[in-house]
Amino acid sequence: xxxxxxxxxxxxxxxxxxxxxxxxxxxxxxxxxxxxxxxxxxxxxxxxxxxxxxxxxxxxxxxxxxxxxxxxxxxxxxxxxxxxxxxxxxxxxxxxxxxxxxxxxxxxxxxxxxxxxxxxxxxxxxxxxxxxxxxxxxxxxxxxxxxxxxxxxxxxxxxxxxxxxxxxxxxxxxxxxxxxxxxxxxxxxxxxxxxxx
Amino acid sequence: xxxxxxxxxxxxxxxxxxxxxxxxxxxxxxxxxxxxxxxxxxxxxxxxxxxxxxxxxxxxxxxxxxxxxxxxxxxxxxxxxxxxxxxxxxxxxxxxxxxxxxxxxxxxxxxxxxxxxxxxxxxxxxxxxxxxxxxxxxxxxxxxxxxxxxxxxxxxxxxxxxxxxxxxxxxxxxxxxxxxxxxxxxxxxxxxxxxxxxxxxxxxxxxxxxxxxxxxxxxxxxxxxxxxxxxxxxxxxxxxxxxxxxxxxxxxxxxxxxxxxxxxxxxxxxxxxxxxxxxxxxxxxxxxxxxxxxxxxxxxxxxxxxxxxxxxxxxxxxxxxxxxxxxxxxxxxxxxxxxxxxxxxxxxxxxxxxxxxxxxxxxxxxxxxxxxxxxxxxxxxxxxxxxxxxxxxxxxxxxxxxxxxxxxxxxxxxxxxxxxxxxxxxxxxxxxxxxxxxxxxxxxxxxxxxxxxxxxxxxxxxxxxxxxxxxxxxxxxxxxxxxxxxxxxxxxxxxxxxxxxxxxxxxxxxxxxxxxxxxxxxxxxxxx
Numbered sequence: 001x002x003x004x005x006x007x008x009x010x011x012x013x014x015x016x017x018x019x020x021x022x023x024x025x026x027x028x029x030x031x032x033x034x035x036x037x038x039x040x041x042x043x044x045x046x047x048x049x050x051x052x053x054x055x056x057x058x059x060x061x062x063x064x065x066x067x068x069x070x071x072x073x074x075x076x077x078x079x080x081x082x083x084x085x086x087x088x089x090x091x092x093x094x095x096x097x098x099x100x101x102x103x104x105x106x107x108x109x110x111x112x113x114x115x116x117x118x119x120x121x122x123x124x125x126x127x128x129x130x131x132x133x134x135x136x137x138x139x140x141x142x143x144x145x146x147x148x149x150x151x152x153x154x155x156x157x158x159x160x161x162x163x164x165x166x167x168x169x170x171x172x173x174x175x176x177x178x179x180x181x182x183x184x185x186x187x188x189x190x191x192x193x194x195x196x197x
Numbered sequence: 198x199x200x201x202x203x204x205x206x207x208x209x210x211x212x213x214x215x216x217x218x219x220x221x222x223x224x225x226x227x228x229x230x231x232x233x234x235x236x237x238x239x240x241x242x243x244x245x246x247x248x249x250x251x252x253x254x255x256x257x258x259x260x261x262x263x264x265x266x267x268x269x270x271x272x273x274x275x276x277x278x279x280x281x282x283x284x285x286x287x288x289x290x291x292x293x294x295x296x297x298x299x300x301x302x303x304x305x306x307x308x309x310x311x312x313x314x315x316x317x318x319x320x321x322x323x324x325x326x327x328x329x330x331x332x333x334x335x336x337x338x339x340x341x342x343x344x345x346x347x348x349x350x351x352x353x354x355x356x357x358x359x360x361x362x363x364x365x366x367x368x369x370x371x372x373x374x375x376x377x378x379x380x381x382x383x384x385x386x387x388x389x390x391x392x393x394x395x396x397x398x399x400x401x402x403x404x405x406x407x408x409x410x411x412x413x414x415x416x417x418x419x420x421x422x423x424x425x426x427x428x429x430x431x432x433x434x435x436x437x438x439x440x441x442x443x444x445x446x447x448x449x450x451x452x453x454x455x456x457x458x459x460x461x462x463x464x465x466x467x468x469x470x471x472x473x474x475x476x477x478x479x480x481x482x483x484x485x486x487x488x489x490x491x492x493x494x495x496x497x498x499x500x501x502x503x504x505x506x507x508x509x510x511x512x513x514x515x516x517x518x519x520x521x522x523x524x525x526x527x528x529x530x531x532x533x534x535x536x537x538x539x540x541x542x543x544x545x546x547x548x549x550x551x552x553x554x555x556x557x558x559x560x561x562x563x564x565x566x567x568x569x570x571x572x573x574x575x576x577x578x579x580x581x582x583x584x585x586x587x588x589x590x591x592x593x594x595x596x597x598x599x600x601x602x603x604x605x606x607x608x609x610x611x612x613x614x615x616x617x618x619x620x621x622x623x624x625x626x627x628x629x630x631x632x633x634x635x636x637x638x639x640x641x642x643x644x645x646x647x648x649x650x651x652x653x654x655x656x657x658x659x660x661x662x663x664x665x666x667x668x669x670x671x672x673x674x675x676x677x678x679x680x681x682x683x684x685x686x687x688x689x690x691x692x693x694x695x696x697x698x699x700x701x702x703x704x705x706x707x708x709x710x711x712x713x714x715x716x717x718x719x720x721x722x723x724x725x
Contacts (some may be wrong), residue, residue, distance in 0.1 A: 024654045105525025131594040140641040188635035
């Protein structure tokens, strides 16, 4: 298996980009560069493994979507939970204006409500133990690039006992010429009673 | 491969080979008799499992009062309808009220009547059926659906006894027996809140308007009625029976209450408007502010019952800053979606559990995706009880290899059903399901199902697993759902008491964090 080499230039830009994320400037929103993470190579892979029965063009597109989805998911999840734990007030920047959160069956819609909700929620310490993602087909999303991200782990809210949790996100891409901004269109969170053993 | 004919009970069901009751004409692509799971599960209920003491029921009961299931989902389904149809039952125990002046003038003692899997049946049809067999007339109070059950209350031990007697003596359209369970109950919430003088006032005003309305209303209703109006009609015809239920109508059922409001104002019903096409009602349905006003005018008590606040109604009453919001049960967004999703789940798991999983091919989109994740086992995977799932485990937190990441994402419906077919055989406990419908547009529906299942063959025969499965669906043919993303987590449920013994390692999550925690069976070791 070919190993992807670290790209120093990409690393530096990514790092710089990261410091961008933590800026308190309300104009800035979470963003990262799709094409410049350290797992990437400069040339997109063209001739690798195809899926049996799938035409080659479809498989190339699909592989791209899968890879993109994985990068988006990893990057996003790390930023999301860190923001949730350490910079709670900035969390709503990761959501679309009309995003919805269903939190243990409680429905919260729109940025104002989300803002109040996150403010009211006790401080948290999240630990993500499992992560998976899938690209969502354009037929569902009407060609809006979307990724399903699913996490599982443990959370401790201040003043409450520890809980296992599962969370689902629909991330939708908003592209600018230089980068892709992923935002949450919908978020579903539930405590779980099962073990991570 | 597993077939349905392995016992005589399944043979009987197989001979029938009809789709489940209400939706029988809607889903011709389902080849299995979808009533089988219901029948078998009902029998499990009769054998003493969990009819009443549902371990998954929250202490704060939730329900979504009912509206007629509609098969016109394509037009109604993907409205941006975020209505929250649940209502919270108060936690504090009610004081016993003397109700005097009730149906037969006696002081009431209340009983809860439960129909397991009653969610299959439309309210009016079910109640009519029960009444037709029941030797005494009864007035159902707070009819509602709780997960898979239908429930209502009656006030009188004699009536409760009579209802109990008809258990398994009534049948649905598929000749499945319907069971009736009866337990003593507290006074229902709505009755506690209602003062009897208000009740009398309501009865009078609604009765006055009944005659005019009945001329225009179609009294003959088949069990299946796509028309949301039916609820309104029932109220007009049976004001006494429905007046208590109407107090608890959540936002999504407002059209009915609006009509009641108009009656109460002393205006004559306008029958032609009442029997107009559904579009009129849909407009009314969506006009929430008007309906709120009607409710408040009629029932000032409702000011206390909530639902009007535009910001975060479900978080009302949280005083201390540090409190978590109350955990609630399933959220469906609307009754239409609820019926659609529940019906899908019942049919899906019927085949998944009892049939050949390859026949799920028709459920999936040609370019659908599926992946499975289990909790990480740093030790030898063969030792883990989830080892049969391990080779499909896709967890990109630990798995960094791009090739494997792609391989483990099953793509195209053929690959998906092939993968599903080799996963262990299961029996899902539908009564354990908690569902969140968390995103909808005209072209897409996302929902997640939490629940448990049992493995019924192989090394882990008898093991109970917990799962969460997220489906993304697009509209399919014949008003069905077509799955385009399917994401499954499987894990082991832990006994509730053990949570407090966990230490709290709390590492800050990041993508560079070392993933391999060495974990004992039920301990967590700090990662730094």
